[in-house]
Amino acid sequence: MAKIILTTDVANLGGPGDIVEVKDGYARNYLLPRGYAIPSSKGAEKNVRTIRRAQEGRRIRDLDHAKEVKATLESLETIQLFAKAAEGSKKLFGSVTTGDIVSAVKAAGGPLLDKRVIELREHIKTVGKHQVNARLHPDVQAGIRLEVKPKQ
Template identity: 55%
Template sequence: MKIILTQEVSGLGSPGDVVEVKDGYSRNYLLPQGFAILWTKGGEKQVTSIKRARSAREIRDLGHANEVKSQLEGLKVSLSARAGDGGRLFGSVTPAEVAAAVKSAGGPDLDRRRLELPGHIKSVGSYQVQVKLHPEVTAKFALNVLAGK
């Protein structure tokens, strides 16, 4: 089955890519999750708008990715979240909250889908977060989760 990806799917492609996948994979996973749409001639026109949106928020080249990596690795990112006794959070820290914390700490604007958190962050402490900036460049930075709010 031919589909058009609307989001990044690891091992398959980037938004705007037209790929051929098994029928069950697209029908049971990709389409219901909103990761893809069926390929049609009308859908082909959407590919240009998807690719244009992707290029606006994507890292331009390897040099730019290395520049963003050096900027991220020198950054001290703190995030305050509501916590109970013993440092246990009410809920967990989401990639969107981490991206907002990086932006407020003076870092670059990151796409939350490219952040790789070390599991579910459900307690106060220090964590290592990875960001896949480019297929060849991955940056790591320290995230300090504080009790607050």
């Protein structure tokens, strides 16, 4: 059995900062490579509070909090995101990720979100205006207006 510290929510196992024991193969082949956990040590156990604090800042606590975050997101103007694009073309090199969107929302003065709440209907691979949804709570979904511009 391996003793590990979870860094994110893992179904049927625990939440960020929880110290759990799992089978060696599960830790070595699944949790550790994906960054869902770190090996437990005295130094790492001291960092548990830091892990919990970082996750708490992004977590939506309840329905009322989700509604507040939705109001904040929808009050923002169109969020601008810069990405590398082919010169004279609307095509991007690669695509816009949920992490890019979360960073752009934060830079525009919006709340800090977890990238897992962002829902992309299809990959954003072109310059222009796009609509993205954020599922903040099972009952609350917010629309985010996004404008992708070519990086100079």
